[in-house]
Amino acid sequence: MDTIAAIATPPGRGAISMVRVSGPHALQIGERVFKGRKRIRDFPPGTFHHGFILDPDTGRKLDEVVVLVYHAPHSFTGEDMLEITTHGGLIPARRVLRALIKAGARMAEPGEFTRRAMLNGKMDLIQAESLLDLIDAKTEACADVALKNLTGELSERIKKIREKLLEVSMELELSLDFTDQDLIFPSHEKIKKTLEELSQEIKEMIERWNRGRMLMEGMRIVITGKPNVGKSTLFNALLSEEKAIVTEEPGTTRDVLEGWIEIEGFPVKVFDTAGLRPAEGKVEKIGIERAKRVLESADLVLFVVDGSQELSQEDMEIYEEIKEKQHLIIINKCDLGCRIKEFPGGLRISALTHEGMERLHEEIKKLLNPEELGDILITHERHYNALRTALQYIEEAEKGVEEGRGEELIAEDVKFARETLSSLVGEITSEEILDEIFSNFCIGK
Ligand SMILES: Nc1nc2c(ncn2[C@@H]2O[C@H](COP(=O)(O)OP(=O)(O)OP(=O)(O)O)[C@@H](O)[C@H]2O)c(=O)[nH]1
Ligand SMILES: [Mg+2]
Incomplete structure (x- = not known):
């Protein structure tokens, strides 16, 4: 060395x-x-x-x-x-x-x-990644989660799961010694129960991954709607800054604009995009293509309509495009009255006077569920993928026990699950993966 x-x-x-x-x-x-x-x-x-x-x-x-x-x-x-x-x-x-x-x-x-x-065994790979998360933390909440995993909370959970899998492996080996006698082993019930508990635990961790990702990378909110409904005005209101150009001319916004805000400790990236319509020129056409691309990566779509006018065919066409995504319907310009009967659950706001902006914040907050920030453990795609793979093996083993498959086969699945978790904490991880992870660090860390 x-x-x-x-x-x-x-x-x-x-x-x-x-x-x-x-x-x-x-x-x-x-x-x-x-x-x-x-x-x-x-x-x-x-x-x-x-x-x-x-x-x-x-x-x-x-x-x-x-x-x-x-x-x-x-x-x-x-x-x-x-x-x-x-x-x-x-x-x-x-x-x-x-x-x-x-x-x-x-x-x-x-x-x-x-x-x-x-x-040198001072920390495992998850802790090393958490160190990087702490350095990169965009908000206090990000730092809290990173520090929690730096001190080993996630690693401990993973190691406990792995220990239990090892116990299952040993039980399976024991029953393997008896297979000649065609007995039904009481330990199979126990094995099944342990596997069920473990898959449940992993499932819960995986379910929270999306929020973990949003905490680390930021939640992506994309504002969309037809031209002139007040998207840029809403963008500026969310950012508390006159960042986007606003005019009464439809087709004002061309490029995708973005800005960071913080909501309840979550970093949130807000995108303003070109109004969607059949483009009138080359620049607008490119702008609309960009708008559509950024829409695809949205965690939340704010679909804006102009409440001072009746809902139009164009509005409905855009709604059809985004309705399968997580979205909120924003009925804007309510200071001018509201003529829209559709979308009874829509949020009535005025991006101009800021009326209703608080409720919009509340709705976004609900999706982030900040009260349960303490439950977030998984913040990296690598963790998510490894846990999903381990879960698949465990579920396969569960099925094996149920169907009375041979112990060797079940033991194989359990072993693979254990190995997947070992690579998660970095005990058996390839040099290439380590190179990739550490290349994101600063020199001197
Ligand atoms: N009265 C009222 N006018 C608004 C409100 N929001 C936006 N406007 C006006 O509506 C016009 C269009 O606003 P923009 O924010 O530029 O609309 P946009 O959706 O970004 O438009 P494009 O970029 O062209 O797609 C401007 O004249 C704004 O001042 C509102 O809540 N109330
Ligand atoms: Mg605009």
Whole structure:
């Protein structure tokens, strides 16, 4: 294992920056560049020391620093580590890093510190991903869920399920020893019950995945409707910002506009789109195609109609297109009276005067179900896919028990389920998958 180094703080102006070093030669490399009252190897672990970083070739002073030493295995990575606090700004940390490289360290890859922490058993893959979630958290609620999984809540659940599957495997092996005697084994009832409980537990976790995804990636709300019904006015009202151009001319919006808001801790991305109609020109045509594309990825569609006029054929055609999606019907311009009899459940608002906007917020809130934020555990597609695969194997095993299939066959399914869960926590995960996950990290984490 070589020794790696990287700047751990973001580039730019600031009070301090930090350079990290990790690996078997961290202390020796540090010593080649550090000059203080004591030598680094004599620092008691967990203590910090003032001194200077010098160019190892020329002896030129590069920065005044504080060095903190960790001895393996009591560090983030589980290896010997140094954290060198430099002055802030772009240059000091860079110069210190360069000196460390000259002294024998290698530039770290993105996420390499965390990857080493994982290899050394400091955390599992789910926890490593949660660390990234915490860094990327867009809202307080995102950070709460990320921290919960960083401290191992999801990992624990997965490991418990895996232990129970191991018990099932052992039971199956036991009954395998008796198959010659054509007996009905009482343990089969027990196995069936355990498998049922496990599949139920996994199902519940999977059901909440969609909200977990929306929490991490943001809920996508797309505003649609025919031209001039007030979509852009509604977009601006939701964002509390005059971001979209509003005019009385139909066909004003061409491009897809987007903006972030936060609703009850959930990050929400709102999209304003071109009004849907047979396009009158090239630009509008492209705009409408874009609008349709973004509609496909919507978690929630706000279908807007102009309440000051009667419902038209065009409105109904758009409604037919979106009605299978999760949607809310918005009857806008209610300050001008409401002439629409259809859609009794529609929300009457005025995007202009903001009348009814609170109810719209309430309706969106209901879909996000923020009271049950604590139940969200699954926030990555990788987790979702693995759990779904494990569930399929468990259900197959359940079926096997019911149909009286041979124990070997049932045991195979149980084993596959266990292996799927092992790859979920990163115990048997291919290098490629790890490369992909860690490539999303910053250098220095
Ligand atoms: N009285 C009233 N007028 C509104 C309301 N919402 C929008 N309008 C007006 O309706 C016109 C069209 O509004 P936009 O927000 O540009 O409508 P749009 O649906 O985005 O239109 P396109 O981008 O052309 O598809 C503008 O003159 C707005 O001021 C409302 O709630 N009440
Ligand atoms: Mg518009």
